[in-house]
Amino acid sequence: MSIWEYANPARFMRFSRTVLPWVSAAAALLILVGLIWGFFFTPDDFRQGSTVKIIYLHVPSATMAINIWVMMLVTSMIWVVRRHHVSVLAAKAAAPIGATMTLIALATGAIWGQPMWGTYWEWDPRLTAFLILFLFYLGYMALWAAIEDPDVAADLTSILCLVGSVFAVISRYAINFWNQGLHQGASLSLDQEENVSDVFWQPLVLSLVGFGFLFLTLVLLRTRTEIRARRLAALKQRERVS
């Protein structure tokens, strides 16, 4: 079994149909258990009070936001190198999910920041980098939406994804440089290793894995939709021609 077999859309459809119920059930179960456990059965942090509960949404969505971009980069490159149609459709399907995850991470971060840092928005390097990432997602989706020919769109968005990834990494370090240059010692760090103890760790892992499965569910579903949409467009075109 290799990914090349699923370059055949029919085979991908068959595979995803059998897998989808399991993946979606796992996603629902893990997220429910993780969030309920986190929300109802964990103690408050002695410094952050009950706002620590936001971590069960914030950290998984932020993790997914970055990983989804990496996934899009990999699948786009698979398309560029080997013309794997399902792969590039998966990248297209993943982009809105990634944008939503980025938005969730930003929103929960801002809401958490208000009582903790005294401000909704701080031009902290990490926050800024996420905002830029969100803009990249928007650009990527806009380019997909603007081009009619599916193969041209796939090629151009793949190039954009590659160049965008390089610039995203450069931006990340440039932003680090910029903020430290502006005002010394931004005292606000989101370092998880420091302040997460075991009590918070277990539901966090559950919800993290749950978000991973949720992404898998959605990306499979959306890729199926994209394949159907492309078949639909092809059939309609044939009708018009005949």
Place this chain on the structure above:
Amino acid sequence: MWALLIRDLTLAVRAGGGFGLSLAFFLIVVVLVPFGVGPQSDVLARIAPGILWVGALLACLLSLDRVFHLDFEDGSLDLLATSPLPLEGVVVIKALAHWLTTGLPLALIAPALAVLLNLPGPGYLWLFVSLALGTPALSMIGAFGAGLTVGLKRGGLLLSLLVLPLYVPTLIFGAEIVRRAVDAQAIGTPLAMLAGLTLAAWACLPFATAAAIRINLR
């Protein structure tokens, strides 16, 4: 290559090429800012580096669609693509022409406009240097965006959405140079980073741009 550069430059300078437009736009942005933030000269002096850099960046952005779009519409881009000159070379020439007609004039008039914003003394030289060093990167990155959107009918707005996030690092380092020069801090690091960014953009992006144009011409 030389002929192509001359041709692009003449087209840009002649009427309808929009040569003066980006400069005028830059002027207007700089004039509008004091109306927005108030006339206190100390406030203006503090935000001057950022305003000048953002203004130059937007003026640069505004003129991007003429890099490839006109040639694409009248078909000369197809001719260029089939000419013995490699498409990567065409891209480099086009970006160079864009820089010579947009980036360099912007860098030249920026110190004059900085007077309007009360930029402190040591900033002028480094404002010019940072713009002269950074605008080539803006032109090349913009040419990449223009290459991506060349086949689209309403590419202008999309072009901005694609290109502006890519401008972030250049803007950060460029404005940082001026800010540090004003504060009499060491400017070696951002200067080196900006130069590196420009060189890397000119070394790598022509290939990506040429690939995008080939796809669009397919």
Place this chain on the structure above:
Amino acid sequence: MPDLGKYAVEVLSAYAVSLSLLALLIGTTLHRSRSVRRALKQVEARRDDQKPAADKATKDA
């Protein structure tokens, strides 16, 4: 309901915003999936009605 202390508004609004964003994402995904599937079925049915003989040949091929 656990005692959220003085940060109840923040915690609850964070959960509300995130869950509604997720619901929106899932909703649009399902909606589009359904509408595309329906449209595809329609077109395929129309195609099968119109020229069953010719279509059968292409299907076999």
